[in-house]
Amino acid sequence: MSLPNNQPPPxxxxxxxxLEELFTVYGxxxxxxxxxxxxxxxxxxxxxxxxxxxxxxxxxxxxxxAALSTWLYQVALNTLRDYRRKVVRQTRSTPMSLISxxxxxxxxxxxxxxxxxxxxILERRQLVRNALDNLPPKFREVLILRELEGxxxxxxxxxxxxxxxxxxxxxxxARERLAAELKRLGVN
Amino acid sequence: MSQNKGKQEWDLRLSAWFDGxxxxxxxxxxxxxLMESPAARAKLQEWRSLREDLAxxxxxxxxxxxxFAMQARFEDGLAEEVFRVARxxxxxxxxxxxxxxxxxxxxxxxxxxxxxxxxxxxxxPSAIDTAIRExxxxxxxxx
Numbered sequence: 001m002s003l004p005n006n007q008p009p010p011x012x013x014x015x016x017x018x019l020e021e022l023f024t025v026y027g028x029x030x031x032x033x034x035x036x037x038x039x040x041x042x043x044x045x046x047x048x049x050x051x052x053x054x055x056x057x058x059x060x061x062x063x064x065x066a067a068l069s070t071w072l073y074q075v076a077l078n079t080l081r082d083y084r085r086k087v088v089r090q091t092r093s094t095p096m097s098l099i100s101x102x103x104x105x106x107x108x109x110x111x112x113x114x115x116x117x118x119x120x121i122l123e124r125r126q127l128v129r130n131a132l133d134n135l136p137p138k139f140r141e142v143l144i145l146r147e148l149e150g151x152x153x154x155x156x157x158x159x160x161x162x163x164x165x166x167x168x169x170x171x172x173x174a175r176e177r178l179a180a181e182l183k184r185l186g187v188n
Numbered sequence: 189m190s191q192n193k194g195k196q197e198w199d200l201r202l203s204a205w206f207d208g209x210x211x212x213x214x215x216x217x218x219x220x221x222l223m224e225s226p227a228a229r230a231k232l233q234e235w236r237s238l239r240e241d242l243a244x245x246x247x248x249x250x251x252x253x254x255x256f257a258m259q260a261r262f263e264d265g266l267a268e269e270v271f272r273v274a275r276x277x278x279x280x281x282x283x284x285x286x287x288x289x290x291x292x293x294x295x296x297x298x299x300x301x302x303x304x305x306x307x308x309x310x311x312x313p314s315a316i317d318t319a320i321r322e323x324x325x326x327x328x329x330x331x
Contacts, residue, residue, distance in 0.1 A: 023262050028250050031258065035247035045258055052262050053269060125244040132245070146207065147242045153209050172203040175235055182241065 030076050036148045037080050047083045051076045070158045131181040139174035
């Protein structure tokens with residue numbers, strides 16, 4: 001039986017056990033997103049907690065029009081944005097990069113690098129983090145979703161609730177802004 | 189002016205191609221453009237370098253122990269939230285029952301005790317009634 005065009009699909013019911021299952025599947029991903037958004041590990045854990053409690057409160061608003069993961073990322077990004085703002089306010093506008101000390105992926109930092117090389121990588125990472133933090137949120141978020149989460153333009157558009165064309169031009173402008181910011185910070 | 193617009197359009201197409209989001213036809217045109225334009229090739233190189241820089245920010249995946257701790261915390265938080273909602277509901281229920289009982293009590297008191305008509309005025313003559321009666325009983329003076 002098909003639904004009439006103007007009728008939304010039925011809202012799925014989610015029991016607490018299913019929420020726990022949702023946490024099992026997406027907990028690590030949302031934690032990674034929190035770190036990529038510039039939160040320190042401890043704050044990221046708190047952020048994940050806030051995200052899933054919000055999911056629990058808002059699950060009834062999920063209409064099933066988009067994939068559950070898209071909806072979850074939407075809630076997560078909004079919650080983490082607010083949480084990040086709160087943390088920055090509490091630390092009296094300390095840039096997130098100064099309190100974020102999460103370890104980078106060792107495969108990227110180079111496990112076999114010499115101490116000098118490692119220090120240079122860490123310094124560069126810090127500068128990139130600062131440059132990303134200095135971007136306006138709309139550019140920072142689009143870069144995180146595309147470059148760090150590896151999402152398609154279509155998914156980014158759904159999560160940010162904008163048109164795909166907007167994502168396309170925003171990513172381009174974000175890259176331009178990031179390149180300029182890195183240059184300003186002296187990164188070659 | 190139109191040259192700028194044209195360059196911006198190419199940059200956008202190049203950016204989409206760089207992300208693997210260009211259509212097959214568009215991809216062919218972008219590749220041809222790259223062959224002709226050193227500026228486009230330089231831009232592409234700049235974006236590759238940016239991508240490498242951004243990859244430095246990829247965090248380490250959380251350990252199983254860390255995930256377990258987070259899950260336990262979430263379940264505690266969930267239980268606490270359910271408990272908080274249940275407690276709030278219980279308080280509201282008690283307040284509603286109390287309010288209902290008070291309202292019912294007032295209504296009963298009003299109906300059974302306060303609004304019973306009293307005949308005090310009719311059965312016990314007041315001082316003025318007595319005075320009027322005395323006045324009426326006085327003999328009429330004869331002129």
